[in-house]
Amino acid sequence: MLDVTDLQIELMTERGVVRAVDGVSFSIQPGETVTIIGESGCGKSTTAMGVLRLLPGDEAVVSGRAVIDGHDVVADPGAAARLRGDTVALIPQDPMTALSPVHSVGGQLGEAVRLREPGLSRRAARDRAAELLAQVGIPEPRRRLRLHPHQLSGGMLQRVLIAMALAGRLKLLVADEPTSALDVTVQASILDLLLTLQEETGMGILMITHDLGVARLVSDRVHVMKDGRFVESGEVEQIVDEPAQDYTRSLLAAVPRLGSWDGASR
Ligand SMILES: Nc1ncnc2c1ncn2[C@@H]1O[C@H](COP(=O)(O)OP(=O)(O)O)[C@@H](O)[C@H]1O
Ligand SMILES: [Mg+2]
Numbered sequence: 001m002l003d004v005t006d007l008q009i010e011l012m013t014e015r016g017v018v019r020a021v022d023g024v025s026f027s028i029q030p031g032e033t034v035t036i037i038g039e040s041g042c043g044k045s046t047t048a049m050g051v052l053r054l055l056p057g058d059e060a061v062v063s064g065r066a067v068i069d070g071h072d073v074v075a076d077p078g079a080a081a082r083l084r085g086d087t088v089a090l091i092p093q094d095p096m097t098a099l100s101p102v103h104s105v106g107g108q109l110g111e112a113v114r115l116r117e118p119g120l121s122r123r124a125a126r127d128r129a130a131e132l133l134a135q136v137g138i139p140e141p142r143r144r145l146r147l148h149p150h151q152l153s154g155g156m157l158q159r160v161l162i163a164m165a166l167a168g169r170l171k172l173l174v175a176d177e178p179t180s181a182l183d184v185t186v187q188a189s190i191l192d193l194l195l196t197l198q199e200e201t202g203m204g205i206l207m208i209t210h211d212l213g214v215a216r217l218v219s220d221r222v223h224v225m226k227d228g229r230f231v232e233s234g235e236v237e238q239i240v241d242e243p244a245q246d247y248t249r250s251l252l253a254a255v256p257r258l259g260s261w262d263g264a265s266r
Helices: 044-051 077-084 105-116 122-135 141-145 154-166 184-201 212-218 236-241 246-254
Strands: 002-013 016-028 033-037 060-068 088-091 172-176 204-209 221-226 229-235
Touching: 002 044, 016 033, 016 044, 016 204, 016 221, 016 229, 033 044, 033 212, 044 060, 044 172, 044 204, 060 077, 077 088, 088 154, 105 122, 105 141, 105 154, 122 141, 122 154, 154 184, 172 184, 184 212, 204 212, 212 236, 221 236, 221 246, 229 236, 229 246
Parallel strands: 033 204, 033 221, 088 172, 172 204
Antiparallel strands: 002 016, 002 060, 221 229
């Protein structure tokens, strides 16, 4: 599904060239969740945006290999653009700014549906949009389609963005801190939703987080990132229970917010 080999990303900044990603390799099989965890500024988002080829070409130089669904998007950025419309989607950190404030939720979701299925009538696209909202657990979907983004809570908006990703034939979901901007009380329900959808669709998930609680809830494998490199990789239990690096231990100590830390879940 996703196969990344020796990915390097240099960013052109005002202070010169920064090697934000320095030779990372990882892969994700269908139905798997792989998490990149690390402190702020370690290069997580740059990795995700680089794999999706969402970094502006004049600001970032990407090298190595990143094969998504059989296409090397480092060699062929155009392939990434085609995949993004359909099999690959990004769930952003801040759902509040990801949608247009001037159009209704239904208008924007319907647009996303018609992008994938151009033959669909407006009415059929609206029916499909309502179905998608129901699939992501939004009650009264028909009424919600008429609302504008500011009329929905952050958790609801994140569900709408997930619904939008589901409009295509989603195989890989990249979620960059998808719950960091949300109330603690709704974080777990969004993660639950992602896992349920993963079971239904078999999609692979690349999860980006600084929160080991999140990593522990969702991951099959974890890569611990520091200064653009992976310093430790393994199964989530191994990383959480027997961290080999002091850096990983400091992440463990920092944010025990979500999930169970007393071993009750094992
Ligand atoms: N647009 C940018 N301009 C300059 N430097 C950037 C930019 N985006 C990221 N960086 C730098 O790249 C490094 C990695 O950042 P980022 O990938 O956003 O980290 P993370 O997502 O792990 O917090 C940091 O040193 C950051 O300062
Ligand atoms: Mg980030």
